[in-house]
Amino acid sequence: MNKNFVLRGFGRYAPERILTNADLEKIVDTSDEWITTRTGIKQRHIVAEDQAASDLAYEAAKHALSQAGMDASELTHIVCGTFTPDSVIPSCSCRIQEKLGITGQMCVDIQAACSGFLYALQTARGYLMLEPDSKILVVTAEVVSRRVNWEDRTTCVLFGDASGATIMTANDKDEDLPELVDVMLGADGSLGDLLAVDGGGSAHSYKKGDVIGDEYFVRMQGRDIFKHAVRNMVGVSQKLLAKHGIDKKEIDVLIPHQANWRIIDAVGRKFDIAEEKVFCNIDRYGNTSAASVPLALSEAVESGFIKKGDLVLMPAFGGGFTWGAGLIRF
Ligand SMILES: CC(C)(COP(=O)(O)OP(=O)(O)OC[C@H]1O[C@@H](n2cnc3c(N)ncnc32)[C@H](O)[C@@H]1OP(=O)(O)O)[C@@H](O)C(=O)NCCC(=O)NCCS
Incomplete structure (x- = not known):
């Protein structure tokens, strides 16, 4: 369906x-x-x-x-x-x-x-x-x-x-609005330790009077995340495009999760997407986790970076380890 x-x-x-x-x-x-x-x-x-x-x-x-x-x-x-x-x-x-x-x-x-x-x-x-x-x-x-x-x-x-x-x-009234073509998701719990926030969870709960330590904060293995991020963002995007018979040349705009410009660049290169088609606002916001893709989408729409008819690919990855890709036709 x-x-x-x-x-x-x-x-x-x-x-x-x-x-x-x-x-x-x-x-x-x-x-x-x-x-x-x-x-x-x-x-x-x-x-x-x-x-x-x-x-x-x-x-x-x-x-x-x-x-x-x-x-x-x-x-x-x-x-x-x-x-x-x-x-x-x-x-x-x-x-x-x-x-x-x-x-x-x-x-x-x-x-x-x-x-x-x-x-x-x-x-x-x-x-x-x-x-x-x-x-x-x-x-x-x-x-x-x-x-x-x-x-x-x-x-x-x-x-x-x-x-x-x-x-x-x-879209009951057949309005001319951006259509969510599809979303594809995945996860690998065995990679959970790559990025974790333990403190306050039921496995790492606090007793009254406990002092908060390092466990309360984000810990991560940056290099390994980098590798898995690129691999999974590319993999899930390829599967999504193949499911719809879309060639990578048809992607007009790439809006990836904004975690690191080098990760964004590596994903863009895998799809042969020109740098000017890759939306990037990481310089101004850093990694805003779940907010990063819709924050970028909103800016890209409002600034005219995304134009009518554009096919936009949105790959993302995160702690869990989780990943996914979405396609919007504007
Ligand atoms: C975090 C990241 C930028 C680190 O870059 P890197 O090239 O892998 O750097 P390394 O971790 O190997 O660290 C290199 C050196 O810089 C140092 N360093 C780390 N953070 C630093 C900082 N903020 N400022 C200065 N030096 C720093 C390290 O201590 C290390 O020093 P050493 O060589 O003397 O041991 C990179 O791995 C990354 O972006 N990974 C993905 C992380 C991510 O996206 N997380 C969120 C997932 S949603």
Whole structure:
């Protein structure tokens, strides 16, 4: 079954505070030169004291709703991708619902780390197949800054905070809107140790009075992640293109998960995609995990980088180890 599902409006938000590489030089033993040449990152946005993931998601949701010309009350589901929710309970999606001032919708969080947007899109597609009248807010938001160890230069320079959103519906009225052609996902739990956040989980719980240690923060094996990231983003994208009989030459725009410019570049080369067709905003945001793909999508649409008729490929990977690819025809 290949239903015609469309995306109405793309929204994004990044907190006001900017942390540059020069600022980081004052916090850990690093340099703008190291960060720039190894990752392409120049700055990242960091939440204010009183902001949590649902606050960022709320702003992106409002942006997407206004782009779609819709009111929040029309929504039937909220699907939120995040690994940094405000709280364990309630879910981030319930918090977003409350902030939007609506009730009754089904609300669910998806945890697939940096692949979260693609996992959320696929989940929304499933709901739409069950209930074709659904109007689903697909939103991702991350406050990674609260889960990185600001004394660990190998991780803290890489991440930032942001959110992104879109609204998925069926295309009953045959409207000329961006169509979600397909999504393909995968995971390999045996690679879970490559990128992990243990502290606070039921296997690493805290007793009253415990001091938070390194286990509370993101730990990762950068080199191995790099290798698996390229391999799996390329592999799943090839499978997705083959499923639809699409040649790599037909891809007009590549919007990969923004983790590292060298990973993005390696994926682009595998598909012979010219650099000017690869959207990259990692220099301004760093790795914003699940938020990175919709944040990039929203910027690429608004800036005219994506044009009517373009076929956009979105590969992503993340902790878990998870991966996926999505195709949108604009
Ligand atoms: C993290 C990453 C940029 C590191 O680049 P790399 O070329 O693999 O560098 P290495 O980890 O081998 O480290 C090289 C050296 O730089 C040092 N280094 C690490 N972080 C540093 C920093 N912020 N500033 C300066 N030096 C740093 C290391 O200590 C090491 O020093 P040594 O050779 O004296 O031991 C790269 O591996 C990467 O991007 N991996 C993917 C990570 C990722 O995407 N994670 C998120 C997944 S969603």
